[in-house]
Amino acid sequence: MKEYNKHIKSLILFILILLLYAFTIKYGLDLLLLIPQGLQIYLGTGDYYRLYNVSLGIYNEIPANQEAYNYVFLIYQKDNQRLIIFEYSLEYNGGVYEE
Numbered sequence: 001m002k003e004y005n006k007h008i009k010s011l012i013l014f015i016l017i018l019l020l021y022a023f024t025i026k027y028g029l030d031l032l033l034l035i036p037q038g039l040q041i042y043l044g045t046g047d048y049y050r051l052y053n054v055s056l057g058i059y060n061e062i063p064a065n066q067e068a069y070n071y072v073f074l075i076y077q078k079d080n081q082r083l084i085i086f087e088y089s090l091e092y093n094g095g096v097y098e099e
Contacts, residue, residue, distance in 0.1 A: 014017070023056045025095055030062050031051060031060060031062065033062075033092075034051055034053075034062070034071065034090060034092065035073060036088060036090065037075060039086055039088075042073075042075055042084065042086075043075075045075060045077060045084070046075035046076055046077050046084065047076060047077060047078040047079075048075075048076040048078070049073070049074065049076075050073075050074040051072075051073050051074075052071065052072040052073075052074065053069050053070075053071055053072060054069070054070040054071060054072055055068075055069040055070050056069065062092075063092055065092075066092055066093050067091070067092065068089060068090070068091045068092075069089070069090055069091075069092055070074065070087070070088075070089050070092055071087070071088055071089070072085060072087050073085070073086040073087075073088070
């Protein structure tokens with residue numbers, strides 16, 4: 001059973017890596033910097049995504065200035081017709097973030 005669990009964990013990790021890769025191909029690796037790691041796991045749960053910078057009023061863009069911003073991350077599940085909404089603040093530091 002222990003060996004079975006090890007393989008399941010490896011498979012789950014592989015799937016998560018593929019989902020993150022698919023997201024970065026579609027939206028760019030830089031955009032992942034604006035999504036806290038705790039929310040990145042949800043990238044595999046939806047069909048459509050939008051990252052809205054409430055502070056600047058822009059979608060799916062890296063801000064020009066290094067400062068604190070408020071975000072809304074929207075995930076839509078087509079099959080379930082469900083919209084998942086996450087709100088958070090993030091200190092953008094030009095390539096790194098602080099939650």
